[in-house]
Amino acid sequence: MADREPVASVAESFMNLQRTVRRSKARLLAAAGNDVESATHLLLHTVEAEGPMRASALAASVHSDLSTVSRQTATLVSRGLLERRADQRDGRACLLAVTDAGRAAIAEHEHGRQAFFDAVLTGWSAEELRQFARQMERFTAAYDHTHTAWMSGRPGRPDSRPGAPAPAAGAHHPADSEEDHTA
Numbered sequence: 001m002a003d004r005e006p007v008a009s010v011a012e013s014f015m016n017l018q019r020t021v022r023r024s025k026a027r028l029l030a031a032a033g034n035d036v037e038s039a040t041h042l043l044l045h046t047v048e049a050e051g052p053m054r055a056s057a058l059a060a061s062v063h064s065d066l067s068t069v070s071r072q073t074a075t076l077v078s079r080g081l082l083e084r085r086a087d088q089r090d091g092r093a094c095l096l097a098v099t100d101a102g103r104a105a106i107a108e109h110e111h112g113r114q115a116f117f118d119a120v121l122t123g124w125s126a127e128e129l130r131q132f133a134r135q136m137e138r139f140t141a142a143y144d145h146t147h148t149a150w151m152s153g154r155p156g157r158p159d160s161r162p163g164a165p166a167p168a169a170g171a172h173h174p175a176d177s178e179e180d181h182t183a
Contacts, residue, residue, distance in 0.1 A: 040072050041109050044081060044102050052085060052095035081105055 046061050047053060053061070059069040073096055076082040081102035087093040098106070121129060 040076055040081075041106070043069065043072055043076060044098060044106050044109075047082065047096055048098045048103065048106055052097040054087070054093055054095060058096060076102070 042062055043058060046058060050061060055070050055073055056066055058073070059066045062069065073082055077084060077096075079101075080099055082096050083099050084094040085097050087095050124132070
């Protein structure tokens with residue numbers, strides 16, 4: 001790429017966004033006290049969207065390890081937001097399902113998130129919001145594609161220089177140090 005300055009500017013803005021999101025999450029968690037944290041909301045949303053499932057399937061769906069998901073789901077069950085049901089196909093196993101209280105927590109979380117983004121985006125025109133959403137979707141898809149390729153050792157960009165070495169499998173990606181995997 002001939003002019004790297006615009007890309008460097010985007011990369012710096014992205015890193016700043018990640019730091020800001022982490023700071024915001026830390027403030028929210030500190031203020032929330034015993035409220036369900038964002039990581040457990042992801043579990044609730046996933047079970048609600050995909051239906052009753054085993055803890056192992058939930059862990060795979062959210063790309064987390066089973067021990068972490070088991071600990072988090074135990075908390076959700078104790079709070080009455082998830083329940084364990086017998087698996088009709090395998091009597092030895094149980095399925096996790098969202099309760100009415102869990103659906104209410106999801107709705108409250110969604111309402112709060114909508115209100116937050118309404119405040120963040122105050123003053124933006126409908127066209128600006130549409131353009132931003134399209135660009136964000138495009139960036140996110142390209143980021144995911146490139147990161148997946150980078151981690152598997154393939155060149156991540158269609159315009160990679162022929163003969164340029166691909167990153168080693170498992171190599172550290174520059175953005176990984178700033179990624180937040182709890183969202």
